[in-house]
Amino acid sequence: MSSFTGKILRVDLTARSAESVSVPPEVYEAVLAGKGLEAWYLYKHIPAGADPLGPENILAFAAGALCGTGAFLTGRWTVACKSPLTGGWGDANCGGLFAPAIKQCGYDAIFISGVAEEPVYLFCDGKSVELRDASAYWGLDATEAEKALHRDLDGVCRKKPCVACIGPAGEKLSLISGICNEGGRIAARSGVGAVMGSKKLKAVVLAGARPMPCHDPETVKALSKELGRKLLKMTLPTGLGVFIGAGGAMMGHLPNIPLDGSLTAYMFREWGTQANTSLAITSGDGPIKNWGGTPRDVRLMEVVYNPEHINRIETAKYHCYSCPLGCGGKLNIRGRKYAQFDETHKPEYETIEAFGPLLMNWSLDSIFQLNELLNRAGMDTISAGNTVAWAIECYENGILTREQTDGLELSWGNTGAILELVEKMIAREGFGDAIADGVKRASERFGGKEYAMHVGGQEPGMHDARNDPQLGVHFVAEPAPGKHTVGMSIEYGAMSLCDICSWAPPAVLHDKEDELSASMNMALISKANACYTMLVDGAGGCYYGQMMGVHMWKLVEYLNAAEGWDYDGDHYMEIGERIQTLRQLFNIKQGYDPAAVRLPDRMAGIPPLPSGPLKGVTLRNREQVAAHWKAFGWDRHRRTDGGGTMTKKHPVFDYLPCVSCGICAQACPVSALGMSREGKSGKYRNVFPELVTDGCIGCGQCARACPMDVITMEEDA
Template structure:
């Protein structure tokens, strides 16, 4: 009889070449879970205050979820953690695929790396061997070729591989880490940390079994969840999605969303199902956040129609333990004949954000950036920033290496991104994201740099859903869309299982979204707490959209561990993780208020046309209300010294 977690982590020092194990007490799992929470525990404990994110004292962690491998569904996610060179504070990136169970099959809940190697190396682990090996023959290769190299060497082995490409090797602050031929743990610039350490890859080949406490109960709960996943009416078309978005824009009221509808869309098209619908309803930022659906209406955005991406889909694929299967491998006639189906974020950051309606270029750039190991969200923002600089006269044609950077100029957009990957010419200035680029350029370019604490926000317009503005601004890793919003809370339906949380009416007026009150603060805090539980468990965000009664996260955790915690007690665990991550930032000199998302994303100045016309988000009041829910100083966002001392005493 097991307990879901292994109870230990591996710590590798690249400078001394030492490899050691650290036992993790059961009380730590009960206080922080695994995944994100275990990462927070390890980083707070091991990274000294003020450590250089690109120096030897930073620790990079590859952490599996507590529920991974236990027989639960949607639990194939892993989390990459470290001090972010992009924001200067807590950094994390989440990814699916097959790497998460590979960590636990090696007998660990996490693998943590510190120090800097003198030469390129990779880390190899199986049931008997844990060692650093020379990587000079793969240094310089892209992520897909790197993975192919290792799979050829160990043909027939069940390998989990995480690696960096040229962007990470070049220490681009918007680089990530890839698995499964281009699946990206893209955010927070942690690929740059891996590159600075000269760690090319982590190759895992363990075969240890993962045992839950009650396998029979795990199976029973999973069967309930799977019934909802397999429910799939055939009536939806891509034209309906665009029309639904336009209708939602026009109506004065909002219908609270049930995630079962989004599940159906994901199962049919994947995340690209939202492309045109999001544009029409005002969810997708357009033209570097200064445009609107009026600039990218149905005629122009037709290039992002989901059918255009799925018609060349050769095969769908599932992440580990996922019954949904929203991923796909596509065949194209371009340079890369086989590629992952682009995700929603990629299509809109390389499409609507730039007014680029060339679908072939999006397929090409998606593969180019995945192979380079560069975050498509941040890369798209960097290009949008550059185009606006050119439009406003900050850049001349000489500055852009002869590129005519105008909206929708596909050839120039492709060339600029290729330069960013190579850190060549103007690409070198942009390869570290918009905040760094604006700092280097000056000349008022800061106005065009849309970010939160240094990280570019995702393709969900906070003027349409103020919940995104809140989480872009208050999360210890800012600018991310995978934590919370008003829409997410509606789909989580946590009030059905967690006592004391506000419910959502079936219909409500749109103006209600912009009202700042204690109820909204409770919603924001609940989103963060729940997603810390989710990320500590290794669960996919898309699975949680089924709702708390359909995907029984808390019941799975009890069945896996043998615990008897209530949903409210698990939410308290989520609060522990949030406070520890916030304390990490404060310890490293971060002023939480500095993470507030750029004014343009808040409707300052207000838009005069399009879906978000006249809308402004009162973010300062929202941030204060959110911080108060955690018991932090509502004016600074800092946990009290007493709270931090209590945390440190328990580490």
């Protein structure tokens, strides 16, 4: 027994049908579950050129391999599809309780295609699958819709259902909308909410109660116990947060060094991700004034956004499924300026940064209100903040007029105008409607492209690549560009990957010159970071578990115990590499050209900033990205001319001992191998394996599965 259910649920909204489909064990061996399973399925089943908002696009919800096994920090669910924002691979993930709910229905993932005629929601309780009328919920915000579904299903299901739904932003097909659960927690990126809205699918409601399998639950439990025991002791003295801003100022002038990542857990337990805001403002990590400002422009803003202010109004912490950290919290905001709600989630760092320093907005209270508005609407705060920043800069430079902005005075730090604009974006009214699809579309319509900060169509996360050039590599090379959760130098220094992976370079002290170089050493660091992140996503792991490092959150040991395997870190890193390659292949199949993706000049330090910790920094991003691809073994010149060109190895056949059993073709996770080569076996005519598509990812599953040693894997010439 392993941790996989071995089944996926396939739903066709057009035909109003659903079927349970078995997944061969070889697929799990090749790509795990979670994002890996989604990459495997979507690469095969979304046709090239599919309209992201049409019936051919497939919306996938998946739980990771370790979800439900007792492993800590493995409660993330991933949603994936073809992104309407970038035209390539799109995914987003979120915590809460939805990941185990997928598995408790008896599936590792749910794949939804087609378009419903009228608004529906998908209901599954592990026994039956139904498409139900959702007209009563259509138009409600995500939090209200979830409450209404819970109310209406109360007493109907044995188990309290878990709901993932869209808000008005997704219903109105905003390309920067996401999918929510747990009262406004959102899988926000890549425009996944618009895809759900285009399918007229308001919600996915899961109420299964099946047990979740695991090979060796006792060993998994022992690993979790060891981690939990340490985390319980991790507390910081109250009030320490006031020094964070000063710490950031110091960090901004120091080189990156290897760290003990486990100590990040102290910060997340004490403050949540918003601990980073003060630090980011002063260190150069957080973008200021639409990525063009310096800490001088927001002097002492770190005091306004100090995490201790937010902790004072925190009423309770909350945890995702299987998380002992609990970085989330509920805030009492009743009676605060701008507040239309009584409470909100503790805003994430990204939200505070995107609506604080990025817009030169000094009002913390306005951010509580914006946080709740956007969470309920199901709109991505990163993309929305970047879009508002573009609008302000265009207005300040005369590209937008007051008539165009519906009378809004869009100046830096004008809190009232920012709030009003966001409300208009959510409602898709007037100027808000015109910019509700993100900064790329807005700048194509109104001009001001030089102020439009997006990478390949997606607005970047709130970390500055001039502070951490590795981040710039991932912003560009990541198949879902602009994401900040794939790799950073500082994170690499905390993970000690070199202790599980033979080819991952040791984390050593790097000065700025090292970090800016396009050396193979730095490329191997970015590759190792990306591969490990994909592995974590396949396992359903949390980014903050990953940051703790391999000595604290023992992913390799967890996977071996949960699946009954005995693989080493190198083997698992190969799985991560495979997932990343599949996602990149998806992009190539869809005609998305990775070579055309660029960092905006401003983000690359062209021209460099005149002062502050990032003074004078210009990235060598294109050279670093080229080195990153080389480290992956992807052919730089052929990478855009077909799926198969990114493989590093290919199968070679010795047909003499072949018995035509077909085990190899069945093992292929991407159906690149088929039993179609006609020939003779002795006196009999027969069929033999051969590559039937150019989609081979070089994973070697066919060679491993063949009992007759017909296949060997050879390096590409």
